[in-house]
């Protein structure tokens with residue numbers, strides 16, 4: 539890994555068409571049982587090769603082992619009935635039919651640990667593994683048991699901590715929690731959201747990250763973004779609390795976004811994954827576009843703490859576009875690395 543500006547994707551990458559329908563979010567698996575296990579491992583081999591070829595310094599699973607960034611984890615817990623469904627509004631933005639919490643949520647067995655061991659065995663590079671954050675999990679379910687978002691988040695944090703400790707033991711370098719809900723429920727973030735996140739990382743020695751988010755480039759998200767005004771200052775509510783938390787890295791959207799870049803200053807002292815790739819467009823950034831975003835960020839984050847990344851996941855994009863964007867990320871980081879040197 540380079541001493542400065544190590545690159546990585548923030549989350550998902552396109553899946554091979556034999557594993558799930560391409561260029562769609564959350565498309566169902568095409569395989570089952572043992573074939574699915576083998577298929578996911580093959581997809582990890584492919585995504586590793588793609589990330590290596592594009593010059594990524596930190597390897598992610600590219601969401602090849604998750605059908606959905608939240609529900610795949612929840613499917614492995616007891617206490618949630620996937621047959622019993624209710625319609626709720628997710629992140630105050632769109633209606634979705636979701637499973638119901640019907641009893642105590644517990645993690646009976648590991649979820650991604652075998653996949654993480656497999657990826658660990660394939661590469662000597664640092665690995666980053668993503669899990670959903672407790673608040674975002676709560677927001678993706680109907681709760682008929684605890685009837686308290688805070689209580690349910692605390693129970694989820696406990697299951698996440700169990701999984702995270704085993705991922706760490708499997709050799710994962712950075713464990714990332716995806717918390718798009720942190721950009722919506724500001725009072726709850728401060729009341730219990732960050733406390734639940736800290737419960738999830740309790741006792742970990744590996745690095746930990748949180749990805750807050752303005753979402754994929756899907757219509758519900760781009761429509762929401764259009765209501766946010768000329769300046770997106772949502773992070774302003776959350777960053778001071780994250781700065782004071784035990785989380786090591788914070789991932790945020792920068793390129794083509796209306797987030798005032800100086801908000802990064804609120805995180806001073808933390809490592810920052812700067813989104814220099816816009817996932818809401820199929821236009822491929824030039825290395826100079828990436829370099830320009832990184833230079834701006836360098837005004838507010840120390841060079842040794844800057845991790846160039848993408849704004850969000852790239853699952854809905856074509857493989858050619860995702861490949862081009864990852865290569866641009868690496869090339870842009872290389873430009874700025876030389877300037878700093």
Ligand SMILES: [Zn+2]
Pocket residue numbers: 549718749750751752753754849850851
């Ligand atoms: Zn995201």
